[in-house]
Amino acid sequence: MILVVNGDDCTFDVNPSLSIYEYERRYNRFIFKSYQKPRHFVRNWRLASKFNSSLCGRMVVDPSTTIYGLEARIAPVKSFPWHVTLLRKQKDLCNGILILSRWVLTIASCSVNTDQISIGIWNVNSLTSYEQEVKINKRFEHEDYNPWTAENNIALVRLQEEVKFNDYARPICFPTMETNFDAAAKCFVTSFGMTAPGSFMKGEFLRYSAVTILPQEACSYSRSLLSRNTDRRNICTNYDAATLCYGDDGIPLVCEVNGTYRLAGLFSSLNNLGDCITPYFPAKYTRVFEYADWIYYVIEKNS
CATH class of the missing domain: 2.40.10.10 (Trypsin-like serine proteases)
Structure with missing residues (x-):
């Protein structure tokens, strides 16, 4: 097997019991993986199949058909x-x-x-x-x-x-290589966090907002020098659809794919000052598939 390591072609004797992650940790080398298919070496395929069971990513109530609020939408029971x-x-x-x-x-x-x-x-x-x-x-x-x-x-x-x-309690479906999260995707975020900038009171209800995935170049660019580093391990959404603020750490970004919802990202950080998301700061998430x-x-x- 030929692996690209630090820009050089190297030959490894492949042990099928080791995952790519184990190779990287054991040999302290980054393995360029974008050409591989399947991308992930999983010894326990029964485990891998559980990430996309028939129950995952399905809501009994679709939030887009029931709105309990105006600007801040309260998630219906049995959604998310x-x-x-x-x-x-x-x-x-x-x-x-x-x-x-x-x-x-x-x-x-x-x-x-x-x-x-x-x-x-x-x-x-x-x-x-x-x-x-x-x-x-x-x-x-x-x-x-x-x-x-x-x-x-x-x-x-x-x-x-x-x-x-x-x-009321179901797992989310996991993204695959074929999952395409782009501006056309129907995506939501959910949170009990603060409902507005300047407020330190957390919300009483689970709220949701529809968001749009931004192109990677827009994700990488920020009009403020205070923003944190962004690379392919991140995914960004528009900032005007939902105000992300204190208490929103780790909120999931999920997108509908062929009738079920898959996990795209986890809200990873505010800006360096801990401020709420503003037009200067597109909302940044950890891209889970990476x-x-x-x-x-x-x-x-x-x-």
Whole structure:
């Protein structure tokens, strides 16, 4: 097998039991992977198939057909059943998304100090029988996460017990090589975060906003020198459709693909001053597919 390593062609004796991520970690070399198909070496294909089960990415209620508010739309009950709130001592800290019955994907800056998750919640001030709270068993931050630049801002959370799937709690579908997230895609973000700049009160209801994927060149460009680094591991959306602010860390960006929703990204950072998103700062997310090797590797090793 010929691998391109640091610009040079190198020959490796391939051990089929090792994933690309394991090669990169073991030999401390970046492997250029864009020409490979399939892109990800997964030893446990049964595990990989679970990421796209018949239940994933399906909502009982489509939010685009039911609007409970005006400017800030309140998500209907039974919509966005994959949205997860990460808690510490019963207080919500940030957000994540359910990808398997015992696994939640979030950002590294969000996973610290959390001890349980909540899923199926619609109104934070009104507990219901369909809300599930599950304790966190272990957290896995990306080894190369840089809190100063927000690079590799991604983490996995393993739950102590399985989330029970129903109309209120379901996993999101995982993106594949063929998944095309562009401006034509129907995409949403969801959050319990602050409802407006200058407000420090979190929202009572789960809210959603439709957003548009920006071209990569627009994602990389910012009119302010205060913005953080952006590369192909990020994905950006327009800033005028939703105000992203305090409490929105880790919110999922999901897009409809052939009738089901797939995970495109996780909101990874505000600007360096911690301000709300403005026209100077397109909303930046960690592009999940770029970390598929790492996600498969961690789950396979720790399930």
